[in-house]
Amino acid sequence: MASNGRVKIQARGIQKTFNPGEDGEVRAIDRLDLEVYEGEFVALLGPSGCGKSTFLYMVAGFAHPTQGELLLDGKLITGPGPDRGIVFQEYVLFPWRTARQNIEFGLEIAGVPPDARARRFKELIELIGLKGFEDAYPQTLSGGMQQRVAIARALAYDPDVLLMDEPFGALDAQTRRRMHRDLVHVEEATHKTVLFVTHSVVEALTLSDRVFLFSARPSVIKETIEVDIPRPRDVTGARFVELERHLIDSLDAEVEKMMSISPE
């Protein structure tokens, strides 16, 4: 999953303020500059409520920066589009559609004919590991399975960029480890540019090429860590533990600051 050095996503002086000029004005992001390369897997790590999901939604085109420029392939992001796919923490599958119909949603929208949809669907269930659940409704699936369907739905129409908003946050530890392994496999097969929001240091280090550590609100990038460990990564390896120690200390300092802003 090495990148080819081409800039895929660029954020220049991004600032985001909610309810500007009103009583409830909150500055979520103060000033954000970052670059993500094509084919790179980056983790956006930070304390809860720091604005990392907000940033992800801006890349998705659901929200817009108050100030600054956000570029995808050198072009200003003006709204959502099928060059990006998204996976939410709460899966957000359409409950009235079966797993298959959920996965084929984007293909339907793109006007792909049914036989081509079926072929793509077969590839995806092989890749994501969904055999035997094709025609199940989401409510009958476990959390892990639902999230697999959601990942397949996001990949179905072959977007360049995969945006993941704490996708494994609601899963139990065992399922999460399994999903990590499978996501690494998916990434090796597809070479997507991935932005992965998390507040788990281990998760960030297990998955990503680089970790952007967000500061407490209003956020800036506090530091950027290159994860120079070959995959599959051993969470007990010396370098892993060293980076983990460092990131936990750095993150904890920000969590402390967040606590003093909003007592949650």
Next chain:
Amino acid sequence: MLGDTTQPNEEAISAIRLGRWKLARLRPFVVSVLSLAGFALLWEVFSRSGAVNPLLVPPPSEVFRTIVEQIGPGSGERPSYLMLRHTGATVLLLLAGYFIAAVAATVLGLLMGMNRHLYEWCNPLISFFMPIPTITLVPVAILWFGLGAYTVVFIVIIGSYFPIVYNAAAGVRSTPQKYIWAARITGASKTQIFFKVLLPSTMSYIIAGQKLALGRAWRAVISGEIFASTQYGLGFMIFDARTFLDTETVFAGIVIVGIVGLVLEKIIFRCIERLTVDRWGTATAKTI
């Protein structure tokens, strides 16, 4: 797992369990039948006990005989299949009014859900009109449309309109933002989002509203007929029979109204729900 070590005993036990399970499933039905039969029996005894005038409180057996008689061929002045004609007339007016309301109100409700201004302007009106008992409007409707079918249909429309609007609008408004986002990122157009996301996501609310509306429509059609029908309809039949002190027909009408209402509310909507919201796991809490 057990292979050939299965003991015959276990099969017998599971057969009994299965039997019990089936019985347990039938239980609510059996209890319902017994409850109604018990009530009828008590009434029968009461009616024939001499404590009341059987002319005013006819025994259920006589009411039942009247129903059978009036469903069948005519005799004397009574035309054939009279009960079916009355029931048919009522159901026809009900469906006419209900479908007009269902279409018009669903459209308005969905639009209100999607447009904040429309919602803000229409919601006070709905909040005002919804709790007014439909029967209140019968005198006005008679002045506007005269005696007859138009008045009854109008009353049915008014009776069923508001719960549908209210629920459809609420359904759209409670569609999770992330459903819309998940669709928008695939490049879905507004029309596609409406038909592929908004409408199915609102379905459980729409069904709840329609169900409530049909119940209200049924009440409305009967009350409309009592005052405004001139020849056929269960409401007319009941009111007309009263003039002749024909209490058996009055009660026969009440029983038929109860049965048809039950079929409309319980059976038809149960089937729709099984096919949709039950399968999706999105059924909303029952409204009344």
